[in-house]
Amino acid sequence: MADAPEVGAPSSRSVQDRVLAYWERTGVPAEALTQARGERLFRFTEGPPTANGAPHLGHLVGRTLKDVELRYHRMRGERLVSPMAGWDCHGLPVELEIEKRLGVKSKKEIEAYGVERFCDLCRASTLEVASVWREMSRRLGYWLDYDRAYRTMDAPYMESVWWSLKTLFDRGLLEKGHYVLPYCPRCETPLSSHEVAQGYRETTDPSVTVRFPLVGSEGPPRDLLVWTTTPWTLPANLLVAARADVEYSVVRAEHGREAVLASAAVPRYFPAGTEVVERRLGRTLEGLTYGPPFETPGPGPGRFRVVLDDFVTTADGTGFVHVAPSFGPDDQRIGAREQVGVFDPLDSRGVFTDVVPLVRGKSFKVADAILLQDLAARDLVVRSDTVRHTYPHCWRCGTPLLYRAIDSWFVRTSRATERLVRHNATVHWVPAHLREGRFGNFLTEAKDWALSRNRYWGTPLPIWGCPQGHFTCVGSFDELSERLGAPLPDPFDPHRVTVDRLEIACGTCGARARREPYTIDAWYDSGSAPFAQFHYPFEPGPFDPAAPLDFIAEGLDQTRGWFYSLLVIATLLFDRPAYRTCEVNGMVLDPEARKMSKSKGNVVEPMSLLERFGADPVRWAFLAVDFTEPMRMSEGIIQKTAARTLGTLGNVVAFHQENARADRLPAAFDEPHPTAALDRWILSRLEATRSLVDAGLDDADLRRAAAAVRGFVDDLSTWYLRRSRPRFWSEPPSPDRTDAHATLSYALLGLATTLAPLLPFTAEWIHQEVGELGFRERDRSVHLGAWPTRLAPRDEDLERAMDEVRALVEVGRELRQRAEVKSRIPLAELVLFGPASPALTALGPEGEALLADELNVKRVRRAAASDRAGHADAQWVVREEGGTPIAALPRTPTPELQEEGLAREVGRRLQQTRKELGLRYSERVAVTVGATGALRAALERRRADLAHDLLADPLEVVEGPLAGEGGVRSWDVDGLTFSARIVRRER
């Protein structure tokens, strides 16, 4: 076909590439980001990804969800604040990457290398992956401002963070303490609880039960049995805890000794029938003293005795818990209460110091075996085993963590629990259960936030301490300069390399103060993004301390991460929630529902999907499933999900374009006012769909919106278009043909607008293709248009009536099947029993015409429901429901109708041949048909109709099969044979 219209499926890569090229050449995304039709702001902050990590499929889901909502609100005329992309630049992830590159393994080596050079490398490495993220967002159609992205390592950003820290400090919410924290001995820094949460792993640890001999008891020697999975903490043992209300037994053990343990634990350690010497409650054991497992220097008063505490359980172990106050939160609490001091034999790398000569210079994990051996040699080990359990590891470097008491700065979140809970109660969580569920629970248990890190690449804690023990928190660069009594270097880099050198005047006593040598948790950086990205309060900007963000969306893993730090910071600084709506997506799994991991080799890279399919099929796949739950995803799944709706939609557009172009008809941008019920119906369905998508997006229920679109595309293709096809080529062109064309193009354009937030590429393609009869790239982008508040009149009665017609079609088809009469053979009539429903009556004769046409019957006749007898089973197939007749069809066609059907079948085969010969629909041909007997007679009688349908002039019918040469083809239809030759006519 020489002038065949160029039509592409919207799901194809090439079409999407073309849309992308159009956007970029005409600057559509930039215009969309800055365009402001209304006054209302839509507050949003992009959750900043770690600046040296590659994107994964979870990011693709999150960005799809964000993009849909952002587009919708933009089209509604709201101004997006802020459209900035963002980068989380600080912290361990970046430092570790550099350590790996340098091949260094400890802080000592970093310091030997030079902290300044090290930080320079960190800074340089942060945006190496930026281009991948940017390309992914570009391909996905996720429009953010990447040119003005906020970066947590930029001086203005950091100054805002300092401002916030000083605000907390002034309110007494930022304090130094000495508490037990999870600690990475390799990174030599404490971690926050949300970092710990990311690193649980299965490990095998020793599981040992050790005897602690009691001192000064009468009678046979007695031992407390103590169970631990961390033998390396035994040298730091200062107390043993029992529980007051638990019953303990003294049992006869080997070698004339007696053992004390919880009665519930006796069966785990002693065979049945072991003699119980005595039973007593835990509270009676208080104050007993014992010999420690290892001699350690300077035992202070009150050490090595039994104390009572409710944290002891008997679910496993012996009912006695060894207490090493420097190595556990409960231990520390008990140690403080009992005033026994602390004893920490480890250095900052987790290596034993000289105070324990036996394991001097050994790492704590290595020490386990040596210490155990020594205990065994002294016959103190009752049982030695191993246990498999989950144990926290450093989320970045994989080293097993230890819990230890350490100096650290804390944000006193525990003092704001009530406010955190209250603010969280106002958040629209998607899914809703997070509010009271996982996130809510976490809030009520909120512990103080261990903010400081003993590291290099991060926002320095802006606190200086003087020899008198006063602390001064600096809240701006000007303040720093003032306290310094000198101008700051220009440009000023507020990282450690600079500020570590600065000594300021103490704000309390004026003495020289040195900076506390910490950086802060990078999660605090990112949680400050809503204000720090605008350099609040130092520069004017759209940030409003009273206004929460309207919308954020990230993955479930942010529950303890960003969602938490945002809320804590907003609550402590501004006493308000951080966000109104928080949309949370589950994780993406492989097709077998397994986690994607490099070790399993089942990782799907986001870019590979975008490269293979383009954005919309991928977006559609995510919108079609429940994104709040774990979702399975693969190329195959995307193909299947996308093919249906996008493929069908592509077919509809292709059909429209073929006919519209053949007719050179202009597209209808204005609302048409067609008379045909079919047209009014699809317009009503269009409006219904628009309103459903509107409600779904307004409610952050994307799946509902996507389902509405799916339903409409189905109706458009499988009913409207199927029923309308002949209308598009009625000859001569009629007003009805014009109406059909106008309605279809308007419906497609309306759909494009409705679809724009969900499938931006497809929407643009339809908008351009249909609007201009060809992708002209000169029309205004659909994404710069307004969200429609009304597309067409809604007529729910008409929709109901059409549903009835379609239901009756199903009944009719079933009857044809039972009568074994193919659809191509016309039947005289369809009988419908009983009166028509009000809806159907309102539809008028058009409803019956649709029925008759679709079912290929000559007419529809109404019969009284009592007239069942008039339609005997010998002549009729009847559908009944509950004994009432519904509809009936004649069992056999009349000979005349039989003949009509036969002619129609011949015509169809010849049309097919025309098409195979590459003839255009308007091209005239000469046709010779060869047939015999009844078939020939039938064709002769219908020669005029056939000639008309086939644009054949002349059309000759001759006797017998044609000679099998020169383009002659033959067919066999229901046992009758015929042959034909079709020749293109010269013009």
Place this chain on the structure above:
RNA sequence: GGGCCCAUAGCUUAGUUUGGCUGGAGCACCCGGCUGAUAACCGGGAGGUCGUCGGUUCAAAUCCGACUGGGCCCA
């Protein structure tokens, strides 16, 4: 050990908030049809102990309890 979530046909799912018509739909499968969209379209069929057990109720996929399996989080 604790918390949250999920469980409907081989797959994706509607329905569960507010209990009530034979639990709908799409893909795949089987049979048939259609043919100026054609890697489409239409009809029919088969396929479901609504994870299991118990309770409430005239009535339970839906409400309650226990359990099983899976996921995530925490200890």
